[in-house]
Amino acid sequence: MSQAQTSQARASQAIVLPETSNPLISFVRSVVPAPLRWGIRNAVRQWTRQRLFFVKLLLGDINPLVNNWPDRGQSIHRVYTEAYLEQHHGDIHGHCLEFQEATYLAKFGTGAVTQQDILHHNTENPLATIVADLTGANDVPSNTFDCIICTYVLHLVPEVEAMVAELHRILKPGGVLLVVVPNITVNYDEFDEFWRFTGAGMRVLLRRSFGKQQVTTQSFGNAITAMRELYGLGASSCRSGLLTRQDPRYALAVCARAVKGQSLGASGLGSVG
Ligand SMILES: C[S@@+](CC[C@H](N)C(=O)[O-])C[C@H]1O[C@@H](n2cnc3c(N)ncnc32)[C@H](O)[C@@H]1O
Numbered sequence: 001m002s003q004a005q006t007s008q009a010r011a012s013q014a015i016v017l018p019e020t021s022n023p024l025i026s027f028v029r030s031v032v033p034a035p036l037r038w039g040i041r042n043a044v045r046q047w048t049r050q051r052l053f054f055v056k057l058l059l060g061d062i063n064p065l066v067n068n069w070p071d072r073g074q075s076i077h078r079v080y081t082e083a084y085l086e087q088h089h090g091d092i093h094g095h096c097l098e099f100q101e102a103t104y105l106a107k108f109g110t111g112a113v114t115q116q117d118i119l120h121h122n123t124e125n126p127l128a129t130i131v132a133d134l135t136g137a138n139d140v141p142s143n144t145f146d147c148i149i150c151t152y153v154l155h156l157v158p159e160v161e162a163m164v165a166e167l168h169r170i171l172k173p174g175g176v177l178l179v180v181v182p183n184i185t186v187n188y189d190e191f192d193e194f195w196r197f198t199g200a201g202m203r204v205l206l207r208r209s210f211g212k213q214q215v216t217t218q219s220f221g222n223a224i225t226a227m228r229e230l231y232g233l234g235a236s237s238c239r240s241g242l243l244t245r246q247d248p249r250y251a252l253a254v255c256a257r258a259v260k261g262q263s264l265g266a267s268g269l270g271s272v273g
Pocket of ligand 1: 119152
């Protein structure tokens with residue numbers, strides 16, 4: 001057999017490696033149920049990250065621990081978002097609208113939602129039941145929704161005032177808009193982000209369409225949770241006592257509730273305070 005034939009024959013032989021399994025790992029897998037194993041793994045990961053966090057701070061390392069979403073677990077601003085929606089779950093009823101997906105309608109609108117729509121501004125989202133750009137002319141009928149959940153949308157919209165006017169138009173009289181936007185946050189590469197809102201800024205924006213008496217805001221976050229979020233730590237890195245202490249100077253989530261006045265077509269009510 002020539003050298004070329006020999007190497008061809010060798011290459012065509014399937015290389016089968018013996019199955020290497022660590023008997024200790026196999027034993028643990030057979031006796032510890034998967035959810036418990038995952039819980040332990042996450043706890044170990046969190047414990048390690050906490051220590052790494054302090055080491056990196058001490059070393060003055062400016063690179064966050066985690067840069068991408070899924071790796072950090074539930075983010076701190078989402079815990080605040082859910083706390084706000086939970087607080088206002090009584091508003092989430094009847095015909096409701098959410099952006100991109102119905103995550104929060106499913107979680108907080110149980111039983112009371114009679115009809116739901118998902119809005120996306122372009123045709124790329126198969127979950128969308130309404131495709132509309134709410135900053136320009138669109139086909140969404142006026143006075144349609146009892147509740148609109150508008151989380152993490154307004155900071156992405158250049159013509160944000162026009163969008164708020166549209167949100168007001170498509171709500172039924174007496175309908176409620178629940179908004180959550182970031183204040184302190186990372187500028188993520190995957191989105192074009194235009195705005196950051198303080199509580200006062202959000203009130204000014206919403207009052208232009210909803211009127212002075214109809215808007216309330218609430219801010220969530222403090223210096224420590226803000227620092228942790230910016231550094232890539234998730235909610236599980238924070239004790240619940242830390243999450244419940246709010247300091248509006250360091251808001252991670254600015255939340256707002258705006259109610260459309262009862263008179264049909266009411267808009268541009270009141271001056272900006
Ligand atoms: C990052 S997603 C946020 C929604 C999600 N429910 C959440 O809580 O993260 C941004 C949403 O804003 C919507 N959006 C951005 N610009 C818009 C516009 N001009 N008109 C209507 N929707 C818009 C997009 O269609 C998308 O559904």
